[in-house]
Amino acid sequence: MRGVLCCLFLLLVGALESGPAQGHALQPGYLELQHQGGDSWRALWRKPDVGGRPMEISVTLPDICEHNTAPDAVFDGAAWIAQWVTLCPGGLAGGKVAIPGLEATQTDVLVRYEISSGKSAAQRLTAGAPAFFIPADPGALNILVSYFNLGVDHILEGIDHLLFVFALLLLIEGKWKLLGAVTAFTVAHSMTMAISTFGVVALPGPPVEAVIALSIMFLASELLQRNSSENRLTERFPWLVSFTFGLLHGFGFAGALAEIGLPEGDVPLALLSFNLGVEAGQILFIAVVLVTAAFLKLFAPALVKAIRTPGHIGSVGAAYLIGSISAVWFIDRIAAF
Structure with missing residues (x-):
């Protein structure tokens, strides 16, 4: 043998x-939507670096959000980072989060979001599923599946x-x-x-x-x-x-x-x-x-x-x-x- x-x-x-x-090989993107109170959310968007340039992917927040696209990203030595604050009247529930360009890559994007302060969930987006609708009541199963898949990807790549x-x-x-x-x-x-x-x-x-x-x-x-x-x-x-x-x-x-x-x-x-x-x-x-x-x-x-x-x-x-x-x-x- x-x-x-x-x-x-x-x-x-x-x-x-x-x-x-x-x-x-695994260099996932990362999007975090943190509730700041009221209708305000802080967005953190991290794109992988590819040969000294940001990966050609972008982010689109729910249409209800005032600033639903990211500003120009800045390189922090490891990835390309953009941060901004946006108002989303009525909240994120039911809204669509998409990563345009992800379908042409071999990477993933992990989205961590808060429906309200202290109540967070996560969603893993891939080339085959580059968008999702934020559920009104996300559960632990969401985190379990997302991080399990990331673990499998990490060891295999x-x-x-x-x-x-x-x-x-x-x-x-x-x-x-x-x-x-x-x-x-x-x-x-x-x-x-x-x-x-x-x-x-x-x-x-x-x-x-x-x-x-x-x-x-x-x-x-x-x-x-x-x-x-x-x-x-x-x-x-x-x-x-x-x-x-x-x-x-x-x-x-x-x-x-x-x-x-x-x-x-x-x-x-x-x-x-x-x-x-x-x-x-x-x-x-x-x-x-x-x-x-x-x-x-x-x-x-x-x-x-x-x-x-x-x-x-x-x-x-x-x-x-x-x-x-x-x-x-x-x-x-x-x-x-």
Whole structure:
């Protein structure tokens, strides 16, 4: 099975569309409508940066609002921000919020809105659904679905996290060891996501992203130095290695969640939903890899048998590819300090 995974890795690398430095492909837009009292709302609109220019999307608030389009956005070093205050006589309920241009992108926009002071909800808009009507009484299900989907998107488009999980699949033999390693990774990043989100421990984003790339380089080294006579550290204690690095990856997930934004008053629910989405995406990725590997093993048993041996060109090639990609990420992220 490990040999098939090595072959599958070559296909995976060839299919990567994003550049090597883009560990997190998800860069959602964000719209916040905060009730200021009476008929007044404060709008915060954040557009992703694309090559030094704002993404070509805009926002349209309900027609009843006095200023229902955003003023010119200003770059804050990470995204393009616009803020303004608008009057919406009668309130937002029943009004339409749209993101023109979103249908031509591959990103999402999270809309957090307040029907009245202290009562907030969220809605995730996509290329296939770039608009929605604000309900009069939004419920917790809205937040649950929106942040769950954002979690799934983040892990499936976060190539660095997937590459880490993929390297674990290459290194670990046995379903119980693999289950233990994946469980330890899940527990670890769930812990650090929570403590970072609630402000118990906070780490700056760039160093965390650099160390995440370094964790993948470590797994590549373990894969390269495997031999048939002695198990490597990751093979002997896979749960310990995945738990340790999972703590770091959790800070990366928390950073992405902070960029997306959390609804006031519903932070625990949003955090839980996002984390469940991350886990669902991770399980989906592992399932696709293992099913594809089993399929290839059925049709190429001789090839699989040949490249399962430690030190074989297939295993060595996968290690060098993983190590090279993560090294480029590491250098790029260090340079971004």
